[in-house]
Amino acid sequence: MKDNFLCHKLSEGVVEGEVLISQDDICYYLVDPATGNVIESGHDIEGQSVAQKILVFPGGKGSSVVQADGLFQLLMKKNAPKAMVIKNPETVLVTSGIIMEIAMVDKVEEQFYSSIKNGDIVRVDANNGEIAILRRK
Amino acid sequence: MELTQMEQEMLAGKHGEGVALAMKVQVATGEAFGAARMVPITRAHVALSNQDADTWFAEKMAKAGAKCKIAPTVNPGFSLKYFCGHCQSQKAMTAEDVDMMHRTHNVYKQLGAVLTYNCTPYLGSNIPQFKEVIGFSESSATPYVNAVWGARSNRESSLSALCAAITGLVPEYGLLLDENRKGDILVEVQADMDKDFAYQMLGYMGKKIGPGIPVFVGIAKRPTPEALMNLGAQLNTSGAYGMYHIVGVTPEAPTLEAAFGGKEPARKVVITNQDLKEIRDTISHAPGRIDFALFGCPHFSINQIKQVADIVQGQKLAVDLWIMTSANNKYLAERMGLKEILNAAGADIVEETCMDQPCWHFLKGKVGITDSPKLAYYPKKRGINFVIRDLETSVQAALKGEVE
Numbered sequence: 001m002k003d004n005f006l007c008h009k010l011s012e013g014v015v016e017g018e019v020l021i022s023q024d025d026i027c028y029y030l031v032d033p034a035t036g037n038v039i040e041s042g043h044d045i046e047g048q049s050v051a052q053k054i055l056v057f058p059g060g061k062g063s064s065v066v067q068a069d070g071l072f073q074l075l076m077k078k079n080a081p082k083a084m085v086i087k088n089p090e091t092v093l094v095t096s097g098i099i100m101e102i103a104m105v106d107k108v109e110e111q112f113y114s115s116i117k118n119g120d121i122v123r124v125d126a127n128n129g130e131i132a133i134l135r136r137k
Numbered sequence: 138m139e140l141t142q143m144e145q146e147m148l149a150g151k152h153g154e155g156v157a158l159a160m161k162v163q164v165a166t167g168e169a170f171g172a173a174r175m176v177p178i179t180r181a182h183v184a185l186s187n188q189d190a191d192t193w194f195a196e197k198m199a200k201a202g203a204k205c206k207i208a209p210t211v212n213p214g215f216s217l218k219y220f221c222g223h224c225q226s227q228k229a230m231t232a233e234d235v236d237m238m239h240r241t242h243n244v245y246k247q248l249g250a251v252l253t254y255n256c257t258p259y260l261g262s263n264i265p266q267f268k269e270v271i272g273f274s275e276s277s278a279t280p281y282v283n284a285v286w287g288a289r290s291n292r293e294s295s296l297s298a299l300c301a302a303i304t305g306l307v308p309e310y311g312l313l314l315d316e317n318r319k320g321d322i323l324v325e326v327q328a329d330m331d332k333d334f335a336y337q338m339l340g341y342m343g344k345k346i347g348p349g350i351p352v353f354v355g356i357a358k359r360p361t362p363e364a365l366m367n368l369g370a371q372l373n374t375s376g377a378y379g380m381y382h383i384v385g386v387t388p389e390a391p392t393l394e395a396a397f398g399g400k401e402p403a404r405k406v407v408i409t410n411q412d413l414k415e416i417r418d419t420i421s422h423a424p425g426r427i428d429f430a431l432f433g434c435p436h437f438s439i440n441q442i443k444q445v446a447d448i449v450q451g452q453k454l455a456v457d458l459w460i461m462t463s464a465n466n467k468y469l470a471e472r473m474g475l476k477e478i479l480n481a482a483g484a485d486i487v488e489e490t491c492m493d494q495p496c497w498h499f500l501k502g503k504v505g506i507t508d509s510p511k512l513a514y515y516p517k518k519r520g521i522n523f524v525i526r527d528l529e530t531s532v533q534a535a536l537k538g539e540v541e
Contacts, residue, residue: 009168065276
């Protein structure tokens with residue numbers, strides 16, 4: 001099985017961590033800063049923690065204000081994701097990532113999505129546009 | 138990205154550390170989105186939030202000596218004047234909450250912003266022209282300036298809009314380019330769009346509409362400015378939209394062909410009355426007794442204030458009712474005698490305040506009623522729940538203290 005995938009840098013950074021996949025868009029304001037748990041009811045990863053994860057999700061949603069504030073609160077409590085792997089980049093989420101210095105990529109080779117599952121350990125190298133699966137769960 | 142001599146100097150710090158920091162963020166953003174160059178803006182709106190990230194970033198910029206080249210209008214935090222004299226609120230707020238608003242005010246004053254404290258600049262204080270390139274944040278504002286006024290702004294965050302105000306530039310990508318403003322999704326509206334409230338629900342269909350630029354067809358009656366404000370605000374609560382078209386209404390959609398730029402829609406979606414009712418019931422708290430009513434997310438227009446005054450005139454409300462609006466509208470309402478009518482019924486007008494602020498902490502654990510899903514969405518985190526109904530039903534419910 002393929003372990004290395006090309007991607008495109010949105011925000012710089014090189015990090016390793018555990019994968020958490022969300023099928024739904026994310027609004028960081030409805031994530032509890034104290035735990036990193038998603039508190040939005042009915043959300044695909046409701047009750048799961050994004051803290052220190054390599055978060056794989058489609059994109060951001062929600063008002064222009066609260067996305068940045070939500071991410072900042074998580075960052076202050078050390079419960080922000082380590083990296084964001086997204087499909088639909090938009091300005092609010094991307095600039096928040098750049099300003100808060102969280103690695104972020106998009107345009108990952110499609111095969112990546114069928115190769116990973118929650119709990120896998122991956123390395124995201126946004127600077128060189130590469131993701132590597134280091135260990136499968 | 139190809140930067141001019143001047144832009145390279147800005148990035149290198151020759152125009153100060155603040156400008157360099159703002160440029161660094163903007164160049165990284167431009168590179169993330171494949172922008173070829175920077176372009177000048179002639180307007181900006183910063184969705185100041187009086188929350189940690191925003192004030193932290195603004196202070197970082199101010200400390201680095203930044204001044205706004207393009208003076209932006211700004212969103213509301215909360216009114217110190219109103220809430221420091223409001224005893225319930227005063228008890229529920231901490232000294233830090235009050236200090237934060239002072240800090241926010243001082244830093245934006247120092248940066249040289251136009252201190253409008255209003256989230257609907259597109260209806261009054263900061264209206265762009267057709268094709269004008271601008272940097273606007275605030276979720277209800279970006280779709281309004283793009284779709285309704287035909288100006289060009291990406292869906293900036295408050296932080297990136299502040300960078301734009303400081304440099305007077307934005308990276309050229311996304312909605313700044315003709316080819317990215319065309320429709321992707323055909324949304325056939327079969328629902329009755331008879332009230333402004335229907336646009337709140339239509340906007341909240343983001344999950345069904347999906348990512349891309351929606352093109353609405355089937356809207357026979359011209360929507361009011363308030364309806365379009367509602368539509369944009371809710372599209373950005375349920376999803377992330379900087380642009381939409383309404384065929385025959387918005388300026389870049391005289392025809393269906395023009396809206397799609399000649400290409401085929403990637404997707405077709407039908408929205409019925411049943412969809413709008415279902416989404417309302419999904420996001421609304423269960424009906425029954427209510428403790429208060431709150432309106433003005435986005436800030437109410439003078440017409441909306443009048444609608445409320447007309448309903449409560451000569452009656453007494455069973456529960457508290459607040460309307461959030463701009464200082465200008467509050468002044469107008471006073472001059473027009475509307476404030477007197479509202480006050481006599483037990484309602485009040487709150488100027489320059491957002492729902493998502495600590496001044497409302499005294500409502501924790503209570504159930505309110507409102508006409509705005511966006512208003513209801515964010516305070517969930519603060520333990521405040523809302524029944525969602527159209528404006529008339531909401532005001533009637535506040536008169537009775539309950540809703541069926």
